[in-house]
Amino acid sequence: MTTTLKIENLTYRRNLKKILTDVSLTLSGDKIVGLLGENGAGKTTLMRLIAGVAKNAKGMVSVNEETALPTRKRLISFSNPLGGLSASLKITEVKSFCQRVYPDFDEQKYDQMSSFLNLDESQRLSALSKGTREKLVISLTLARQASVYLLDEPFSGIDSMSRKKIINSIIQWKPADSLMIISDHYVSEIAPILDEIVVIKDNTVAVHKAADAIREESGQSIEDYYESLYGEADSND
Numbered sequence: 001m002t003t004t005l006k007i008e009n010l011t012y013r014r015n016l017k018k019i020l021t022d023v024s025l026t027l028s029g030d031k032i033v034g035l036l037g038e039n040g041a042g043k044t045t046l047m048r049l050i051a052g053v054a055k056n057a058k059g060m061v062s063v064n065e066e067t068a069l070p071t072r073k074r075l076i077s078f079s080n081p082l083g084g085l086s087a088s089l090k091i092t093e094v095k096s097f098c099q100r101v102y103p104d105f106d107e108q109k110y111d112q113m114s115s116f117l118n119l120d121e122s123q124r125l126s127a128l129s130k131g132t133r134e135k136l137v138i139s140l141t142l143a144r145q146a147s148v149y150l151l152d153e154p155f156s157g158i159d160s161m162s163r164k165k166i167i168n169s170i171i172q173w174k175p176a177d178s179l180m181i182i183s184d185h186y187v188s189e190i191a192p193i194l195d196e197i198v199v200i201k202d203n204t205v206a207v208h209k210a211a212d213a214i215r216e217e218s219g220q221s222i223e224d225y226y227e228s229l230y231g232e233a234d235s236n237d
């Protein structure tokens with residue numbers, strides 16, 4: 001079944017501060033979508049709201065027409081920074097934990113990714129470098145057989161060679177008919193695998209376009225197009 005994520009009139013405040021206002025967005029099909037925006041734009045918040053980790057927003061989020069949180073959580077695999085787990089756990093114990101919590105956790109797929117990314121399963125979380133921790137989070141997130149994958153800045157600490165290797169492999173790790181949303185500041189690096197981009201600006205969705213349409217209509221690369229959204233605003237100041 002092709003996945004459809006629908007967001008309608010989503011508004012979220014935190015301590016009276018508007019974080020997201022009237023966000024409406026429909027993402028559908030077997031796609032990889034880049035979620036772009038400046039620091040503090042609200043990308044993480046939007047992912048947290050989609051995943052149901054952040055609550056008390058006004059508006060509606062549904063995955064395949066399912067709005068109930070427990071069902072949505074079953075359908076969505078959200079990159080979890082592992083903050084709630086004891087730092088003394090070994091990677092292999094974290095994997096076992098995920099197998100217990102997520103019935104859709106595919107051990108074989110995890111093992112393939114773990115070996116591809118050279119993870120040492122005997123290492124404890126406390127001993128992991130930032131980049132290695134991110135490789136673990138990517139492997140755990142993509143090992144689930146979900147309809148929607150939310151990867152929040154998955155590569156920020158990963159060295160450039162590994163980053164390219166992971167980006168080139170993501171398409172083969174992504175199950176057919178699933179929707180993958182990746183937020184990232186390395187726009188030029190992820191651009192080749194993106195089908196669509198969504199830009200969060202001024203607390204809402206400022207742009208939702210197909211990557212090919214941007215290249216054809218504007219003649220620009222995704223990165224140049226994205227940067228031009230801010231350049232134009234600056235020149236009007």
Ligand SMILES: Nc1ncnc2c1ncn2[C@@H]1O[C@H](COP(=O)(O)OP(=O)(O)OP(=O)(O)O)[C@@H](O)[C@H]1O
Pocket residue numbers: 014015019037038039040041042043044045046
């Ligand atoms: N726990 C919190 N309490 C209050 N404000 C918060 C909290 N978490 C985030 N915010 C605010 O929400 C806004 C959006 O933050 P968010 O982390 O979603 O942005 P982002 O686009 O993911 O940024 P970055 O690219 O820097 O990761 C920011 O103004 C931030 O200060």
